[in-house]
Amino acid sequence: MKGPSLFLLFCLCLLSSQSLLAASVVFLNPGRAAEPFWASYGHFMQAAADDLDMDLTILYAERDLRRMIEQARDTLQGNARPDYLVFVNEQYAGPEILRLAQGSGVKLFTVNSHLTADQQTLTGATREKYPDWIGSMVTNDEEAGYLMARSLxxxxxxxxxxxxxxxxxxxxxxxxxxxxxxxxxLMRALAEFPDARLRQLVYAEWTRERAYVQAQQLLQRYPEVRVAWSANDEMAFGVMKAGEERGLKPGSDLLVSALNNSPEVLRSYLDGDISALVSGHFTLGGWAMVLLHDYDAGVDFAEHGGKDRVVPLFISLDRDKARRLLRHIERRGYDLDFRAYSLVGKPKARDYRFSLEPLID
Structure with missing residues (x-):
């Protein structure tokens, strides 16, 4: 074989091997590796990556803003850059992450907490000032707060x-x-129930320990309280512990809400200790992987439902749905085939169909 033919064959082989390379994704996880929600979030993303043949790396910031920014800098300005970076606007870190991404060639995607309207007056929206910031996907958090409060x-x-x-x-x-x-x-629900008197709202920073200390003080200050709205499960457990120390039985003397999907909170709800439970958003990162997989394959999700989307993943669980969700969570790969949710090879499909339904059927 002559020299030019060998060279052409080499080029074809090189192009072919590159086309088969898995898309690489780094997720800047703002939580702790041992934190039930963020750990389960990462597990669901990994299950999606495995099904979609994608290379996923998860970096845990351990709820340290400085650490998350350093991780972003290392990822975006280092030598081994990924194809995609998925990030959360935790503690308003989004604009700094976008700034670090300039000129990196890495595509960015926001999940869970999108940049606020005020932030976007400076950064612009996706695909504007930062054209490599290709999209975002968040859940219906306002509805989640309302569903918990209304049930309580x-x-x-x-x-x-x-x-x-x-x-x-x-x-x-x-x-x-x-x-x-x-x-x-929460405030929307309170407006619908005039007999409910909100005594105090505190920021427990998603942690069991801080909620426990705060609840000790607040239950002493307001001894007539019998309803505690909690924005996640870890804080709910802290509140319940403080209540039990005052002789208040969760589920009867003290009604507590929770949000998330850990086996612990699902079992607590099934046992009647948690009085209202909402779940769904732990799946968001996995669905984002589907969008990035398709984008990498030439199917732009912007043309199938939009580049920025609010997905109604949150639902209020009843006992039957909680049992089914628990079964799926305890199974390897969640009993899902994420390839079924891809629109690659489906030119007639208009939009994606992401929900919690596959995990509670």
């Missing part, structure tokens, strides 16, 4: 017989959009 207040209304009653609220990190939206949902 409906239960308390049946017990209070028209008398006013006291409520405490335990929110997450004040500077996190998801926390703010859930609070808005």
């Amino acid at each position: 207040l409906e239960q308390q209304e049946r017990r209070s017989h028209g008398e006013p009653y006291d409520v405490l609220a335990f929110s997450g990190v004040k500077q996190t959009p998801a926390s703010q939206y859930r609070e808005q949902g």
Whole structure:
């Protein structure tokens, strides 16, 4: 074989091997590796990556903003850059991550907490000032806060017989959009129940320990409280522990809400200790992997539902749905084939169909 033919064959082989390379994704996980929610979030993403033949690396910031920024810098400005970076606007870190990404050649995608309207007056929207910032996907956090509160207040209304009653609220990190939206949902529900009196809202920063200390003080300050709205499961467990120390039995003397999907919270709900449970958003990162897989294959999700999307993943669980969700979570790969949710090879499909339904059927 002559020299030019060998060279051509080499080039064809090189192109072919490159086309078969898996798309590489780095996820800047703002939580702790041992934190039930963020760990389960990562597991669901990894299950999607495995099915879609994608290379996923998860970096845990351990709830340290500086660490997350350093991880972003190393990822975006290092020698081994990924094809895609998935990040959360935790503690308003989004604009700095976008700044670090300039000129990197890495495509960026936001999940869970999108940049706020005020932030976007400076950064622009996706695909504008930062053209490599290709999209975002968040959940209906306001609805989640509302669903939890409404369920708690409906239960308390049946017990209070028209008398006013006291409520405490335990929110997450004040500077996190998801926390703010859930609070808005709480306030919407409170406006519908005039007998409910919100005594105090505190920021327990998503942690069991901080909620426990705060609840000790607040339950002493407001001894008549029988309803505690909690924006996640870890804080709910802290509140329940403080309540039990005051002789309040969770589920009867003290109604507590929770949000998430850990086996612990699902079992607590099934046992009747948690009175209202909402779940769904732990799947968001996995669905984002489907979008990035398709984008990498030439199917732009912007043309199938939009580049920025709010997915109604949150639902209020009943006992039957909680049992089914627990079964799926305990199975390897969640009993899902993520390739079924891809639109590659489906030119007639208009939009993606992401929901919690496959895990509660």
